[in-house]
Amino acid sequence: KIIDFVRMLEPSVGAVNLEDISQPNCFRVLDTLRETCNIPVWHDDAQGTACITLAGLSNALKLAGKKLGDCKIVLLGAGAANTTVARLILDDGGDPHNMIVCDIEGALHSQRLSTVNNPRQEELCRETNPECVQTFEQAIKGADVLIALSKPGPNTVTKAHIAAMNKNPIVFACANPIPEIWPYEAKEAGAFIVATGRGDFPNQINNSVCFPGILKGALLVRARKISNTMAIRCAHSIADYSAKKGISPENIVVKMDDPE
Secondary structure (H helix, E strand, C coil): CCCHHHHHHHHCCEEEECCCCCCHHHHHHHHHHHHHHHEEEEHHHHHHHHHHHHHHHHHHHHHHCCCCCCEEEEECCCCHHHHHHHHHHCCCCCHHHHHEEEECCCECCCHHHHCCEEEEEHHHHHHHHCCCCCCHHHHCCCCCEEEEECCCCCCCCCCCHHHHHCCCCEEECCCCCCCCCCCHHHHHCCCCCCCCCHHHCCCCHHHHHHHHHHHHHHHHHHCCCCCCHHHHHHHHHHHEEEEEEEECEECCCCCCCCCC
16 A cells, blocks of 8 residues: 555655555565656665664764775674675675674575565575674674664663674664663773664664765756665765764764754
8 A cells, every 4th residue: 555655746846755564564665666756766764774784883983994895794683774784795795795684583595585575684584694694692602793673772782782792892782762771881891982763862873864865966956866876876975974074983873863
């Protein structure tokens, strides 16, 4: 019904933003509409979150003195947002052999193909975690980056998990309303940079930072769709602009009220 409705709406609007559609339906809706509509159709929870996450991660890695392709990256949560985050990171130069994505059942890997229920998770089962690490506890050992978009905390991620990570770890704990681990606890356990989805902590990762700009750009050039490549370019534009304004471990990306 959503697909039919957007197709009927298409002649009257410039673009469509999808919000709060559960998986796996969100993938079917987005993929179908991206291919059949002649206007941009964008899933803010997935593509928007992934875009701003990549922007923040790019600057966090600069501050930590690390390169994306060299990092071990663990993602906790395998919903629409985090599977798209993983896809953008891989398309931007992340190493699939050094990435592990975990859901409620444990780590995704090739032997889990029969247990997943959407094409994004199937791709990640095939591409990432070639050693078939089984659990989040095993995956987090020695990780440079943790991106969590999973069960609200506290204690979904523990201080012991952070302490097991590599030197100067980067932690994105973005569940709302309560992050998977409180930022002060992550810092106490050794985290170098901590980001959340909340505006009352430093380093808010908020998809509203990228959405107006990338939509305006797509409309200006009359793009038929917003591709992953466009989202990656937008992420780097935000990261570069933030860096010019000045970044620090407590300020990795501009806020949504920045007038520029």
